[in-house]
Amino acid sequence: MSTAPVVHPPRASRVPRDFYEDFVRFSQGSQAGFLAERERWLRALPVEAREELLFEFEMLLRGLERYVHQEDNGVTDAQEQPLVTRDFREELKDIRATLSQAIRLARHLLDPDSDQKLQFRRYVETQLADDRGLRSRIEGERKQETPQESLFVLRQSFESLRNLIDHLLQLPVCGLSLFTDVGNLVLREIVLNRYFRPCRLTEFRLEYDRLRSARLLELLATVPAETRPLFTTVYLGLFRLLHCLAYVSQDAQGPIPRRVRVLLALVRSEALSLVGYLKNEIAPRAGPKPLQAACLRAARDIARETERIARDILVELDRDRAAAARASYAFTQLFQAQVVALTEALAPGSASGEAPFEQLVSATESAERLRRDLWVFSQLCRAAEGHLRGDNVPAAEAVISSIVAFLGYFQDGSYQLLRYVDYEAFDRFSALLTELPWPPEGPAVRTRLIEDLRGFSHVLENTFSAVSRRAQLRGFNFDRDEAERLRDRFLAEGR
Structure with missing residues (x-):
C-alpha cells in the first residue's frame, strides 16, 4: 500500500520563510504530504480556472457532509414536522443535485488524456471474471496512488450513488432511516478518499485560501508571532465563508438550484464552528483584554445572527423562492461586519469611514x-x-x-x-x-x-x-x- 510523502521540518535557512505556507502546511496535519502532491498535480493540469473549480468541488463535498445531518443542518424545520415522520424525498433530490454538480466538476478537473486512460482501465478490469481480478480492482481503487486516480474513483462512486438515489426516489415514501443510510454511504466515499477529503474549519489549502487584501496582510504582519496564526485562522475562515456565499445564486425567473440548500447548510454549520473557535481557542489567548472582549463579542454576534437567519429565513426555502437570496445577503453582511470589527480591534481606526469592508478588500x-x-x-x-x-x-x-x-x-x-x-x-x-x-x-x-x-x-x-x-x-x-x-x-x- 502506498504511503504519503514524508513532510520533513524546514531546515534552518538564511532565506525568510513564507508564514502562510508554513501556517497552511501545519493546519493540514497528516494530510500535508498528500496535499503537497495534489498541488503539483494541480499546477500541471491544463484546465482553465482549475483552482476555482477545485474550490467549488471541495465546497460541495463539505456541504454534503453537513447536509446529511438533518437534525442540525438549519434548513429543515423540525418543528413543522418531526423528522421521524417526514418524507425526505426533497432532501434526497438536493443530495442528488449536489452529486451531479460534483460529478461535472470532477470531469472538468480530469484532463481528457487521464480520464480516457482511467476509463479504459476500469472497463478492462470489469471484464475480468475471476475473483482474483475483481479483488485486484477493488484494492486498486482503495490505494488511489495519484490525485487523478483518487478523483476518478470519487466521481465513479458519486455516479453509482446518483443512480441509487434515482431508484429510491420511485418509492412511495423516503423516510429518515433511508435518508440516513444514503447519507452514510456518501460520507463513506468522501472520508475514504485520499486526496480530496474536505478540510476542517481550521485547515486550509494553498490553492485557494489566501488573503487578497493588502491592508489585512500588512496588519497581520504586525501581529505578535504567538497570536498571528490565531487571527489568520479567523480571517481565512471568514473569507472562505464569503467565498462559499458567492455560489448561492439563482436565475431571476428560475427555481432555486437544489444545491443552494446544501451550501446554506454548510455556511450555517461552519459559522457555528467559527463561534466555538472564537470562544474557546482565540479569546483565552488573544492577548490584551480589549482583544479578548472583541473575540467574544464576535462569537456572540455570529451565533445570534446565524440563529436568526436559520429560524426566520432558512426554514422558508421551500415556500419562498427569494429566501435563498435573503439568507445569502444576511450571512454576507454578518461576515463582512466581523472582518471589519476584528480589524478595528487589532488596529483601532484602520477600518473606519464609509464602506469600511470595501476599503479593506480594495x-x-x-x-x-x-x-x-x-x-x-x-x-x-x-x-x-x-x-x-x-x-x-x-x-x-x-x-x-x-x-x-x-x-x-x-x-x-x-x-x-x-x-x-x-x-x-x-x-x-x-x-x-x-x-x-x-x-x-x-x-x-x-x-x-x-x-x-x-x-x-x-x-x-x-x-x-x-x-x-x-x-x-x-x-x-x-x-x-x-x-x-x-x-x-x-x-x-x-x-
Missing part, C-alpha cells in the same frame, strides 16, 4: 501594491545580474542580501496577491536562494546564478505587465517615485 489597492513590489523585485534582480556579469562580486553579494530581505517582505504581502498559476516560478526562485552557496564563489556558481536571475527577471517583468493590464488599474499611473524609494530602502539594508 482590489485596486492590492493590485497597486503588487505592481509596485514586482517592479522593485525585478530591479533588484537586474542589479544583481549586472554586478555578476561585471565580475563585481562584493556588490552582487550586497544586492543579493537585499533580495533576501525583500523576499521576506514580499512573502508576507504581495506573494499572497499573485494568481495561483504564478506561484511556481516564485517558489522556484525562493528555493534557489535557499540552496545557493553563500557567498556564491566560483565561476560555475556565478554563471548559474546569472542565468537564474535573468530568467526570473523576465518572469517578474511579464507578471508586472499582466498586473498593469488589470481592469482595476485602468486610469491609475504607476508611481515610479514610490517604487524607487522602496527599492533604495532595501538596497541600503543590503549594504
Whole structure:
C-alpha cells in the first residue's frame, strides 16, 4: 500500500520563510504530504480556472457532509414536522443535485488524456471474471496512488450513488432511516478518499485560501508571532465563508438550484464552528483584554445572527423562492461586519469611514501594491545580474542580501496577491536562494546564478505587465517615485 510523502521540518535557512505556507502546511496535519502532491498535480493540469473549480468541488463535498445531518443542518424545520415522520424525498433530490454538480466538476478537473486512460482501465478490469481480478480492482481503487486516480474513483462512486438515489426516489415514501443510510454511504466515499477529503474549519489549502487584501496582510504582519496564526485562522475562515456565499445564486425567473440548500447548510454549520473557535481557542489567548472582549463579542454576534437567519429565513426555502437570496445577503453582511470589527480591534481606526469592508478588500489597492513590489523585485534582480556579469562580486553579494530581505517582505504581502498559476516560478526562485552557496564563489556558481536571475527577471517583468493590464488599474499611473524609494530602502539594508 502506498504511503504519503514524508513532510520533513524546514531546515534552518538564511532565506525568510513564507508564514502562510508554513501556517497552511501545519493546519493540514497528516494530510500535508498528500496535499503537497495534489498541488503539483494541480499546477500541471491544463484546465482553465482549475483552482476555482477545485474550490467549488471541495465546497460541495463539505456541504454534503453537513447536509446529511438533518437534525442540525438549519434548513429543515423540525418543528413543522418531526423528522421521524417526514418524507425526505426533497432532501434526497438536493443530495442528488449536489452529486451531479460534483460529478461535472470532477470531469472538468480530469484532463481528457487521464480520464480516457482511467476509463479504459476500469472497463478492462470489469471484464475480468475471476475473483482474483475483481479483488485486484477493488484494492486498486482503495490505494488511489495519484490525485487523478483518487478523483476518478470519487466521481465513479458519486455516479453509482446518483443512480441509487434515482431508484429510491420511485418509492412511495423516503423516510429518515433511508435518508440516513444514503447519507452514510456518501460520507463513506468522501472520508475514504485520499486526496480530496474536505478540510476542517481550521485547515486550509494553498490553492485557494489566501488573503487578497493588502491592508489585512500588512496588519497581520504586525501581529505578535504567538497570536498571528490565531487571527489568520479567523480571517481565512471568514473569507472562505464569503467565498462559499458567492455560489448561492439563482436565475431571476428560475427555481432555486437544489444545491443552494446544501451550501446554506454548510455556511450555517461552519459559522457555528467559527463561534466555538472564537470562544474557546482565540479569546483565552488573544492577548490584551480589549482583544479578548472583541473575540467574544464576535462569537456572540455570529451565533445570534446565524440563529436568526436559520429560524426566520432558512426554514422558508421551500415556500419562498427569494429566501435563498435573503439568507445569502444576511450571512454576507454578518461576515463582512466581523472582518471589519476584528480589524478595528487589532488596529483601532484602520477600518473606519464609509464602506469600511470595501476599503479593506480594495482590489485596486492590492493590485497597486503588487505592481509596485514586482517592479522593485525585478530591479533588484537586474542589479544583481549586472554586478555578476561585471565580475563585481562584493556588490552582487550586497544586492543579493537585499533580495533576501525583500523576499521576506514580499512573502508576507504581495506573494499572497499573485494568481495561483504564478506561484511556481516564485517558489522556484525562493528555493534557489535557499540552496545557493553563500557567498556564491566560483565561476560555475556565478554563471548559474546569472542565468537564474535573468530568467526570473523576465518572469517578474511579464507578471508586472499582466498586473498593469488589470481592469482595476485602468486610469491609475504607476508611481515610479514610490517604487524607487522602496527599492533604495532595501538596497541600503543590503549594504
